[in-house]
Amino acid sequence: MGAIYILWLRELKRYVRSRVQIVVSLGQPCLYLLALGFGLGPVFKQAGQGSYLQFMAPGVVGMTVLFSSVFSGIAMLWDRQFGFLKETLVAPVSRMQIMIGRTLGGATVAVIQGTLILVICLIAGFRPHSWLAIPTAFLFVVLIAVVFAALGTAIGSVLNDMQGFQLIMNFLVMPIFFLSGALFPLANLPFAMKIITKLDPLTYGVDGLRGALIQTWQFSALIDVSVLALIGVLFLSVGAYLFSKIEV
């Protein structure tokens, strides 16, 4: 337990201490929120869908959590490069504990980031249908964070260099974001697109967030939670397996 705690704490300390990075990582979602939220707002309204800001704010929260949690896993590249990873791998604790500590740390940071961006959304004019929805939304934020922190750990375990990092960003993380329905409604999509969005784990996270916050469900709370929990367990197992195979 001590090992999990201290590695979790380390991730948190690193986050709190890098103030510049906090601002930078909140910048991108803010840009989406302002540029798209206000830019596409009028078109969205004319199409009879109501306020775009209301619609996309849950998506932007999902995006923030996604990016932050995947990054935390891939940050393992730095630990590999600067050698700290070795120090933990040669310690008399199981790899499982190390992996869990790191992943939970990354997930916690992602939850904090998601919460901060939700606050920014509220400042920008977003209003949930009821304040009681916040705890439910929080549950989805946590689920998204764990799912993608585990995915990040799995990826970080097999990546060896920075080139791989770009590859993952462009061909995995960005598609996961764009195909999740974070920016557009999933109803009436072309068939192929419908299939793809259903295969994207973030779709269920965004749906859960949107459902909780503005009561627009594509699926249902039960489906969203079950799918996310299932994928979370799957990614954690794969992450644990790949992490146990790291050789330095």
Add this chain to the structure above:
Amino acid sequence: MIRVQNLTKKFGDFTAVNDISFDVAQGEIFAFLGPNGAGKTTTIKILTTLLRPTSGKIELDGLDPTVKQKDARQRFGIVFQDPSLDAEQTAYENMDLHGVLYHVPRKLRAERAEKLLKLFELWDRKDSYVKTFSGGMKRRLEIARGLLHTPRILFLDEPTLGLDPQSRNQLWTHVKHLNETEKTTVFLTTHYMDEADRVAHRIAVMDHGTIVAQGTSAELKEQTGSDSLEGAFLALTGSSLRDEGANSADALRQVAKMWRR
């Protein structure tokens, strides 16, 4: 304390360590010398559970590290060839994190951390981030950290690489002092013959994955009829440069690594 019998490690077709055997007694300082790519680091990695041997028997303090991995890890401290500190945390936090990972109780952790940081003259800087430290300070901190859980064996893989003569000198003084006061067995590798000559009780010379000679510094000199350890080393390993060999060996290791993934 360390017993190695017929140890072999192959990466695919490449044999990095070929049938080596040696013993290190309790409280001894044992040096591994050899040109680049001789297999020194591979041997340390096997002894410290980071790599599995292809064949052969190893024992650390009576334990087989390939079987009793965690127990073995608890008993040794290691300073890697390249740094392994967390630069974004303070010196003290690095020590504390290590103590937690090695199950050192809180009170003892604080005591040991203070004692070792003072011993290695880092106590004044305990709350500074490691990224602000000089190379010598980082090395000292790594050794202090490696000793926090009172290991019975300390592995030092080229600990003085890139340090100035003052830092090197100071570092070995500390290591000798620890060896005398805490009776820690020390297993080290280095490229500096004068260091091995000065610090080590016994020396093994490794080349192309095998041990070509072992004994005290005096024995090695006598065996080769040289008047310095450097002369003995060159007589044993030849004077051809190994950088090419080392690189191709490294490349092979990389390839082997990729294929195993």
